[in-house]
Amino acid sequence: MFSQRRYVILLKISFAPLRLCEILTIPSFMNYHFNEIEKKWQDYWAKNQTFKAENNSTLPKYYVLDMFPYPSGAGLHVGHPLGYIASDIYARYKRHKGFNVLHPQGYDSFGLPAEQYAIQTGQHPALTTEENIKTYRRQLDQIGFSFDWSREVRTSDPSYYKWTQWIFIQLFESWYNNDTNKAESIETLTALFASEGNKNVNAVCDDHIESFSASDWNAFSSEKKQEILLKYRLTYLAETEVNWCPALGTVLANDEIVNGVSERGGHPVVRKKMTQWSMRISAYAERLLQGLDTIDWTESLKESQRNWIGKSVGAHVEFRVQSSEFRVSVFTTRPDTIFGVSFMTLAPEHDLVSKITTSEQKQKVEAYIQATAKRSERDRMSDVKKISGAFTGAYAEHPFTKEAIPIWIGDYVLAGYGTGAVMSVPCGDQRDYDFAKHFNIPIPNIFEGVDISEEAYVSKDNVIIANSDFLNGLSYKEATKKVISELEKLNQGEGKTNYRLRDAVFSRQRYWGEPFPVYYVNGMPQMIDKKHLPIRLPEVEKYLPTETGEPPLGRADVWAWDTEQCSVVSNQLIDNKTVFALELNTMPGWAGSSWYFFRYMDAHNDEAFASEESLSYWKDVDLYIGGSEHATGHLLYSRFWVKFLKDRGFVSIEEPFKKLINQGMILGTSALVYRIEGTQKFVSKNLIGDYKVQEIHVDVNFVNASDEMDIEAFKVWRSDFESAEFILEDGKYIVGREVDKMSKSKYNVVNPDSICEQYGADSLRLYEMFLGPLEQAKPWNTAGITGVNGFLKKLWKLYVGDNGLNVTDSEPTPDNLKTLHKTIKKVEEDIENFSFNTSVSTFMIAVNELTAQKCTSKAILEPFLVLLSPYAPHITEELWSQLGHDESISRASFPEFDASHLVESTKNYPISFNGKMKFTLELPMDLSAAEIEKAVMAHEKTMAHLEGRTPKKVIIVPGKIVNIVG
């Protein structure tokens, strides 16, 4: 692993470089020249469109998809292709197994980094994106993926985002009917309104919608109607409190915020009221939850979606506020504890606060509200433990006892969840308990035989309610049922299910995203007619949003859409009599990625996002591979859009991704050198001792497999190290190691280009799989690649000898057959279970065995190539063609496993035990009678324990029972 430079020096000082001689004197076909082979077959595949998938076939379909990449400027490092290699192996395997495989690739090419780069350099994001895609494509091509590039999609391509805009219009023209439990055309809603008003409409919609009759509706003005409908549409415009990130100049969705700061850049985020487009994903909360049970995803991923959806079952309860008209409505999961309520708490932002606060308490309450408003989201999160609050002076009335309950405000109650108010039961909730203790509020105990002197009793299990009138003696379940029915009688509550899932904000104040197909007339949003799509991004002079949040599209004078309607809607005509204005926000990053898997089915369709035929043929993604960072973003939004498209009859599937695998991240192994503080002396790792040293990351390419650093390369690396001195151990400088994320700043990035150059793509593919289990995070270490590289060289030698091809028509020996068939069995099992790492070992063992057996039989060596070809497609393709095949090896079918080649010749030894039970011992033929005797004797005791069980077949080897077969 020495650098190229060092290698050149070695060549120079050696006057008879043997390697060159070898190359000069020996015919080239004898050695494994991966560079030539890989180039040759990559060109062949491209030219022959070997992996082009057809939309109709008598073969069964199989759709293997990777999460498409965002083409960043840095290009690929060795961590990126991991998932692509795994999916490629699976796709190639499925082709061998006789499936019509769809395995496409594309780019999620709208996004913030291209825009940031544009802001800094003034270069148009489309240009940098194009450049980056070229680099990605070159890097992907050299790894030998079997993608069908004829179906490539780019989310920033107008012919693609035309359909993203189209789907947006569909969402706008739909509402969610709870009675039919699906989205319907907005026309069915207006028909209902016109015939019976909104009394009987059971829709997912905004809160606080006034009720109206049919005649009211028919009398409403057009604007009024639009305003009402907006509250029902699946994408709607609303003034909501959003996560505003001033540094990025845009709003962020909940899943784009990590620990109170923006996921990208780590900038602070504040709450701000803005008018924004939102997606009514909450309508689908229950179906998104239920659907998880029908798909084959990892439990942990399902769990994080379940947490995100956050279903909680409980009750909605209303408390009258004494001597006023107001009611405080709360959501609780513990209605059974209603007799334990000793106070109520409202979020400081709650609407009622200003209305019910008494004049004596006004000053304190206002001071408290101001103090909490000042604290950012992050501060509020960081001192969770601090208890604070204020008494409003108002009292609520208990629905059953009619006792007065003081109403407090406190910032431990969140305005955004439930109703923003809670009924506080200190004996049953720890936060209520702490609050009560802090403000000396009574803590009545309503649990039988439970000590609450130190903390609240929060468990729902093994609890008997006491001191609770008609609930006494009941369990949690019984009491909950009972109290809900009593509340319903009083018309002061009902059973309710709450979800944590919020509607998703869909507007971004950015340039590099999909424009909305929207214009406004008198403030009301209108969809631009579908025939004018796509609405293209206009040219602007500056890509930066303004500080106040005005989107960069506002700078556009001319919109690049040359239709009649354009001239009507264009901003230039804003002074006309009717005021038209375009929507200037763009869509968020997840818009384009929420449906791209359908576009691959029919990527060039101009009439629809995909034809009905292609949609009904390919249906859904059978296998989806990608990182787990999309658990609550992309994977949830995609499922939402698919369910919506199904409801409206555009697709026939309920879930887009049948099986999903998260590949683990490949980490970098950083190398560290130790500089003695204040000097230019570097001390080798094991000699640090008492020196005070400073750790410095050094380029991993200067370090070999035994952690020895190339000192010369280090010195020329950076000018300030030119005069470096070294304290060596055994003449070597040994570096320290540390595992980090791969990043430029740690100098631990390994580029697939240089790996392909030095060892070849087949080695890279095998090694990435060999590193460890697909789903696990694991550090990269280039040193180990010599192992798989050596394997490929051995493989080549097995097929190609000094005098040409080693393969003959000779009969395979039983040993040959055994090696082949155990390999078939293992590899097939491994691929089906996605344990690609262990099959690499299996191949190595097989090649060693076949080499030792001096196997030349075509009947063995030919099917063996097919087994290996998903993993190492280039070398197998080359050998396949040398064996005389005209067609690509990818057309060959997977060899059939035949168990008879694995079974040792056996003889059954029926033995009886205690004169009653009979066991059949299957033993290898070559076992001597004495050994059998010994085996049975050694397990006399064991047998005794088996007595009384159903007789079984016992397979044993000397000294041990290996298996008990039922």
Add this chain to the structure above:
RNA sequence: GCUCAAGUGGUGGAAUUGGUAGACACGUUGGAUUCAAAAUCCAAUGUCGCGAGACGUGUGGGUUCGAUUCCCACCUUGAGUACCA
């Protein structure tokens, strides 16, 4: 705090209806080849012990003829989530 996942040699990791722990690879050591290096090949390589042998899968218990595997408690690490009523 809660939820989930995982702890095995110097390193990455094998081993499941409970049955020879450490496959395979890296690294290390020794040898062959070479003027020399690279490459290649052979051998050794869990720990202790000259050896027979003993010990050994995070810790402590349990079930079992038998536990890396199953159960309980704990410790550690990683990921997600966080005042969700």
